[in-house]
Amino acid sequence: MKKEASVTYAAPAAPPAASAELPVVQENPVAALRRLASRIGTLCWVELRKIRHDRTELYTRAIQPALWLLIYGEVFTRIHAIRLPKGISYLAYLTPGIMAQSALFIAIFYGIQIIWERDAGVLTKLMVTPTPRSALITGKAFAAGVRSLIQGVVVVILAAILGVSLTHNPLKLIGAAIFLVLGSAFFACLSMSIAGIALARDRLMGIGQAITMPLFFSSSALYPAYLMPGWLQAISKVNPLTYQIDGLRGLLIGYSTTMWLDAVVVVGAMIASITCASLLLPRLANR
Numbered sequence: 001m002k003k004e005a006s007v008t009y010a011a012p013a014a015p016p017a018a019s020a021e022l023p024v025v026q027e028n029p030v031a032a033l034r035r036l037a038s039r040i041g042t043l044c045w046v047e048l049r050k051i052r053h054d055r056t057e058l059y060t061r062a063i064q065p066a067l068w069l070l071i072y073g074e075v076f077t078r079i080h081a082i083r084l085p086k087g088i089s090y091l092a093y094l095t096p097g098i099m100a101q102s103a104l105f106i107a108i109f110y111g112i113q114i115i116w117e118r119d120a121g122v123l124t125k126l127m128v129t130p131t132p133r134s135a136l137i138t139g140k141a142f143a144a145g146v147r148s149l150i151q152g153v154v155v156v157i158l159a160a161i162l163g164v165s166l167t168h169n170p171l172k173l174i175g176a177a178i179f180l181v182l183g184s185a186f187f188a189c190l191s192m193s194i195a196g197i198a199l200a201r202d203r204l205m206g207i208g209q210a211i212t213m214p215l216f217f218s219s220s221a222l223y224p225a226y227l228m229p230g231w232l233q234a235i236s237k238v239n240p241l242t243y244q245i246d247g248l249r250g251l252l253i254g255y256s257t258t259m260w261l262d263a264v265v266v267v268g269a270m271i272a273s274i275t276c277a278s279l280l281l282p283r284l285a286n287r
Helices: 029-053 056-061 063-079 090-107 110-120 122-127 133-161 170-198 201-217 230-237 240-252 259-285
Strands: none
Touching: 029 133, 056 063, 056 090, 063 090, 063 133, 090 133, 090 170, 090 201, 090 240, 110 122, 110 133, 110 170, 110 201, 110 259, 122 133, 122 259, 133 170, 133 259, 170 201, 170 240, 170 259, 240 259
């Protein structure tokens, strides 16, 4: 007689214990800002270290402002073609404009560098780090600002050699340095925004060359706005370079200007350009 096979049924397993929810740790805003500032500072330092390895750019870029001051400035000083307030020479009026122009020419082609970093694979590596896109853009923008500050010192030295009397007030000098850095940061971010649209170095070069001189000549760098025709005055009023130059003039030579308006426009333009460049950065990186 065959024995019936016994079947053993396993007892149902106990339901898994409910997993404990991990507490959400809220980061201290002050610590977050410190970390962001540290990352921006690190990226800015990395950009500036490139100058230590190759200082040729600093030397070659000093030639153009020297020519503007030595030739254009001296000629217009002699012919007295532009009426200025008493006590302000044309060379003194021109110096802040050439300072801002030098910064513009440094910053407006900064997007070429970020396209080169994309082609070399550096930008992709930076994008996968926890560093925010705005920190990447801001670090590069302020690196351009510091480069422009070095160029500004060169212009001040040239102006002093030519006998231009600038302010000796340290607070006003610091304010002028801030204006120069913020304006350069704006134009660097404008260039990186254009890079996010153009996506190629050749196209960016063409666009940069097309807008650089109109920006310069539609500002108050070479002549007061009241000498411009009406249509050019309208363009000058929406040109951030005008407000940067007016702020520099007010601080360096005591030229009459609305300082608070100059500061608001320059800071607002810089914040808007950082935001725009940060939004366009993934498009450039994924190209």
